[in-house]
Amino acid sequence: MTAAAYPVGHRDNEDVVLLPFARSHLEGALKLSQEMSWPYRIEDWDVALQLGYGFVLERAGTVIGTAAWWPYGDTHASAGMIIVAKTAQGRGYGARLMDALLASAHPRTIALNSTAEGITLYRRRGFVPTGVIHQHQGIPRQCHEPPRSGLVRSMATSDFEAVAQLDREATGLERRRMLDRLIRSGDGYLLQRDGIARGYAISRLFGRGHVIGPVIAETPTDARALIEAALADLGRRFARIDTSATSQLGEWLEGIGLQRVSDATTMILGAQSPAAGPARTFALANQSFG
Known part of the structure; x- marks a missing residue:
């Protein structure tokens, strides 16, 4: 196009x-x-x-x-x-x-994650900063066990509509095509309460190893459970997670060996998409896809 x-x-x-x-x-x-x-x-x-x-x-x-x-x-x-x-x-x-x-x-309204070098270019075109992304990555210090709560399970093909709806409510965006492609190329995890989807995560090959994201959940505790499920399957393989500075996950990620290696500034040109919630984004698909 x-x-x-x-x-x-x-x-x-x-x-x-x-x-x-x-x-x-x-x-x-x-x-x-x-x-x-x-x-x-x-x-x-x-x-x-x-x-x-x-x-x-x-x-x-x-x-x-x-x-x-x-x-x-x-x-x-x-x-x-x-x-x-x-x-x-x-x-x-x-x-x-x-x-x-x-x-x-x-x-369209456009969102991007900028390096420090790119901020001036985007500001001149009307983009405004809205947040900061921390890139965490590394090899976990130890193998993780799946969450024992029973809330998280592997995603099934039949879960797609629930995941797409949950993602739309959390982000305000229509991302079905992207989600379908990422799920087909990776491993998906679903967090449910009373049979209702409350969060999800996708882990897939990307860059130096695997990226875990998107991670959509209602609370940092739920987001951590989803990430732990993904890490349990990865073992001690290289993993990357791009998370908001407000996610409340940074200290925990560093504690398990995923060090903060760089930051990016989230910027938007246009009106931000309204999110219905209560779930929100705890980790990005990557810094380009958001």
Whole structure:
């Protein structure tokens, strides 16, 4: 998907061309993220492209910039994977990619998680900070046991509608397509009380190991139970969890060996989606998908 109002295919005086993100760009995008020490695999780029839309900047056939966005219904979207090669930074290429992305996603409200370096670019386009995300990762210090409460079980195919509804109530977003893809490629966990879905988590291969997220729950205690169920299946394998600074999970995550390694600023352009609750987001699918 591209926006007719933006000059896709236009070449500047350095012979850099803006193109719709296609499968042929995956290898170039992977090399670009490796240059930035972002731990994406080619499979992670592929899933992102399957679920969303984006643009690349090419110079002489080499990808020097990427940006992508993912629609959640007709009113909202998330954006991410916004990268410019180190040798091409400072020349307005990030702005060029971002303007193409905004034109393509218009008129949706857009959320993203920004590095410190990107905040000025996004502020100039009207994004406002709304929170902070802490990235926790590492190998757990010991193997975990599944929660003994009996509240958490493995997710079944028949649970999808309940999970999608729970996610929509917690986030205010229509994310069925993303959830279906993540559940099919990972392991899902459902927390129930009195036969009613109250929380869920998904664990899947991503980056250096596994990412646990989204995690949707009503309380930090429930979120921890869902994460513990996922960790019990992972054993002492590398795990990553991206959680809000207000989640009340950070101290516990560090205590089990998942150290806080970086932060990102959540920013929004437009009206934030109303969430019905009472469940809320305790961990992201990743910092791009939200």
